[in-house]
Every structure is written in C-alpha cells, then in structure tokens.
Amino acid sequence: MNAALEFFVSYLLFPGIIFSFIFGQLFEGIDRKIAAHMQSRIGPPILQPFYDIGKLFTKEDITPEKSQSFFFNGAPLIAFGAVITAMIMIPVTGVIEPLGGSLSLIVVLYLLNIPAIALIIGGYASSSPFGVLGSNRYIIQLIGYELIFIITAITAAVHAGSYNLASGFGNWFIFRAPLAAAAMLLAVPGKLLKTPFDIPEAETEIVMGPLTEYSGPKLALFKLTHNIELLAIAGLFTALFLGGPVSVTIGAVTIPGVVTFLIQALVVAILITLIRCVTARLRIHQALKFYWGPIGFVAFLSLILAVMVW
C-alpha cells in the first residue's frame, strides 16, 4: 500500500507530471528569453510557454482525414508517458529515492528514445510529404546522436562502476572524463532538435517535419514532451557528470538537493541555448558526418581511456 502510494505521488506530483510540467515549461521560457536577448530582441515573457500550452489544449482537436490512425493519435500519449517515466527514474533530489533498480541508467536511455520514435511514427502516419520527409531525416539523425549518447553514458558508468543512477554516480565525473562530457553536450542539441540539429523540423524546408499535421491538444502534448525532455536530458547529464543532486548546508540554512539539481540542469540548458544562437542549421548528412566523425572519435577515445586507464 505504501509503495503504491509513493509511486502515485512520484508519478503525479514530484518529480512526475506536475513538477516536470512546471520546470520544463519554465526552462523553455528562460531559453526563449535568453535567445531573444542574444538576438537583441525583447522576447516573450518567461511564462509564455504556459500560455501556449494552455491555449493549445483548449483548441479543437482536428485530425486530417488521411492521418486518422491509431499510430497518429497514440504517438503523443506514448511520447508523453515515456518522458514522465524517465523523469521519475532520474535523481532530482537527494532525499527521495528515484525508482528503478541497479540498471536504471539503461532503462532511462531506452525511455528517452521513445519520444523520438513516437514522433517518427507519428510523422509517417500523418501521410503528409513533409511528415514523411521529416521522419526520414529524424531516423538518420537518431542513428547519429544516439551512438554518441550511449557511448558517453557508458563511459560515465565505467568510471562509476555502476549502472544505478540513484546511488552509483556520486562524483563529478566531468573532471575524470571531460571528453565524454563534451561529446554528450554536443549530442544533446541533436536529441532535442535544437539548431544546428533541428534538421527533422527544419521550418523553412519541410514546414515542421513530423509535427506538420498535428494540432490542438495532440500538438500540445508533443510540445510538453519536448520541453520535459530538455529537463530530463539535462537531469541525466547532471546525474552522470555533475554528481547529481546534493543538498548543501551553508550555516544554518540547508539548500535541498532539488535546488542544486535545477541549477545544474539550467546551466546545461543555457549552454544548449548558446549553441543554438551562434549556428545555422546543418544538412542531414553533415550532421551524421559530424556525429560519426570527430564527435564519435572523441566519444570512443573517452570510453577506451575509461576502460584502459581506470
């Protein structure tokens, strides 16, 4: 009974739907504001993503006749569920033990792939040429960044000697494996579809890629998934390389672990914003070359170093 209650609380409140909804949207708002200031604009208010999602949820749910299918309608739900499940398995506070056993890192890596795959399936099922083209590109990009993502995660796991996200990673492995951390940071824009790797959603080329035919609540769910994904991936990076959430006591005041987690995750998110603001979009084969060429080399090198030296 107690375990079941705990699960529901963590799924619905913290760090599940409510927590990740609020901070995912907030991070998106901060990202937009910072990007706007870098481009000498004023930008939207930080709460703008909340308004956007609220408005999208109240819109009529229109599905084009040719897109009517189980896959098209189910994709946003599957994506959203997967990313929330990933959130409750990533340590966000030092106090509450996240779910998942000794192999939670592997489970999280899988779960973080599901939104991408759901989007790809949704794009194919939309039977729009832009959706199909976007999904084609997304598959190529997935193969590109996922290799780097997995190798660098395993590198951190080798350093830690454990696959358990909850208890295994207590150190700042970024100092022991800086190459792996850098490679993962460059894989993150690919995973989150941020410039220069927003190729599957390239607006001026293929409208919005797989999302072209989505509208109303379904689009809102995908946007929500996308924003929470940012939080989840920044959180995973934090857990792997920045020692995870640690509560700090300064004098009489104790700062809870969740605050340090959010600060670390925000730093990662801002780094991604910086990359986004100083680059143009690459072409899909350039992106694959980039990931499997120099970045792949760096990632493998860090793995070999981790295995041989430590």
Next chain:
Amino acid sequence: MTFKVPVGPQHPALHEPEHFKVELEGEEIVDVDLRLGYMHRGIEKGLQDRNYHRGIYLAERVCGICSVAHSLSFALAAEDIADMQVPERADYIRTIVAELERLHSHILWAGVAGEEVGFQTLFMTMWRDREKVMDLLEMVTGNRVNYSINRVGGVREDIEDKHAEKILKNLESLEEDLKRYVEIFPSDSTVLARMKDKGILPKKKAQELSASGPVMRGSDIKRDVRADDPYAAYGEIPFDVPVETGEDVLAKAVVRLRECLESIEIIRYALDAMPEGSLMSDEVQGMPIGVNKGLPVGEVTGRVEAARGDLMYHMKSEGEEEDGPSRVKIRTPTLANIPAVFEMLEGESMAEVPIVLASIDQCFSCTERIAIVDKETHEKEIKNMQELREMER
C-alpha cells in the same frame, strides 16, 4: 520511388504564394516544376486605364521593396516619350533614394537568407541594422514603404542639409555593421556548410539563361544597368560593379553585401556633388503634381537596375488626346531569374530548396502574368513561353 513535395502555395520558405512542385527521391531533387499565377493583379491593364500621374502610383505598388525602382522606371519611360529634361538636383535625389532602397533591400535579403538556413541570430541582427536605412527613407520621403518620391518630370521632396547630416551619420554606423557581415558570411563555418558550393550557376549557363542582377554578378558576369546604360545621375558618379567568381549561393550573398558598401559610397558622393536647383522640370512647373495630361506619340523602354536586377518598363503612347499610355509592359528581374533557379536546383537536395529560391531574391508579386482566366467559364489556362511570345505580338 519518388514522391512530390509541394513547396507552396503556402510554405514558410516563401513569403508570397507560389507553387513549386519538387519531386524527390529520398532527399535528392529529381524534378522541379513551377506554377505561377496566384498573385496576378492586372497591373499592366490598370496602367492603361490611368493617366501618367495616377499610373506612377500604381507602378510603385507593383512591389513594396523595390518601389523606387518601379516608379523611376515608369517616370524614365514617360519622360523619354515627352522628351522632358529632368533637373539635375532631381536626378541626384532619385539616385540617393534608389541607393537607399538598394541598401535596405539587400540587407533584408541577407537576413532572410540567414533565416532560410536556420540562422535566426543573423536574421535578427541584420534586420535590426536595416532599421537605420528605414529611418533615413522615412525621414527623406515620409514613408517607410512606397516612398512616392518620383514624379514624371522630377521628384516630390528635397534633401536638405539637415537630412544630409543624418544620412551621413547613419551610413557611417551602417558601414561598420556591413563590413562585419561581409566577413561573417564567408567565414562562419555553419553558414559555409550551407551556402558554399550549393546552387551553382555556371557563368556560361547564366549567360544562356539571361539571368540578371546579383544572380548574374555572382557568376562572374560584370553587367549593371547603372554602369552600362546610365540613368538619373549615375553617369556622373564613379563607382565599381562588384563581381564574385564563386557561382554559388555564397557568392550571390557576398556580391549583395559588397554592393551595399558601394551604395554607401555612391550616396556619399551624390550628397557632396548634388547641385542646387529646382525639383521639377520646367515643362511641368505649372502642374504641382507632375504630368497629368497626354503625351505625344512614342514607344520607349525605361530601364533601371533594381535591387534584384534589370527592370524594364516598355511604354507606348498613341498621342496627346489619350490621357495615359496605350500599353505598358513590365519585365521584372525575378521573371528573368526563374530559369536560373531550375539550373541551380539541379542535383541538389531538399535542404537547398529554400536558400536557392531565396538566392534570386524572389519577388513574385511583380512576376505574375501567366495565368489566363476565361471570364465566362472561369476556366484557367496556363500559357507556355511560345504562346506568350505570340500573344505579345
């Protein structure tokens, strides 16, 4: 297996409704087809129904971005028919405003090019710097678009000393910005990755397809109406015609930015050399709004270098008893550049479609003239080039 992707009539890369049918095999382009005709407004017919004074208003509204070029071209043609001498000061003012327009058009283009390759920051900063020119245009003419500066026989507004001061000041800071952009385009690695060696238009092909404007000058052909067939005050102003040998999209971008720097020099020289005098020709002095009567029999072509290339107004007048021209034919640079687009897209991929389309600085609203609608049956008919030639005779 190939599939067709509709780029347009509604598409984020196009700012006006046009339909490009792109046939793809995976990402690679197999075939491109173009369907024009969504924006036809019947302007040529409208010009026949108006007198010269009202016609220039309409000509100006063919295109919002190159409105000076259109009205100037119309005025040049009408003045040629009337054999009218425009005062020198008016010529200089026309030149200055035309160059300011070229500046804002090219900076706008470069920003759009940044957006087409996904470089949002470049887009935003370029449009921020473009405001400096827009302010000048507003100050000199009173409008941000459709400046209404040209009249048949002269210009409407004077450029005073206080204006000249502000122009020089803004241009100085703009020149600094532009010099930075001229460095950014050929050196930023992601811009290079998207623009270098993409959308190649070989010199020979550019000549065969009679491309015009910066598209042609990016393929190493030194041709510019301002230098080859001077109008307004261009004959008295020394300037260079920049050319690039790259033949790709990047070369077209760099040519435009270098033209901007050249425009700044032209404006500086013109402000310095501008003679005193009246703004309207003596023949229309009595008429404060320019020519509002018929002109003698004649058939001429007014030719100017718009920001996008060679712009022509062919005008025919059948005598003073008629109020306006009996026929006006407009040849816009975008129409001349469209065959080059197909050449540039050959062998490229879907990712290149927006930037290659943008590289001709397309302005479709001034290109439309091909769909023919039967008034009774509402049937549409698309004419090919041969049929169009026959119709024009």
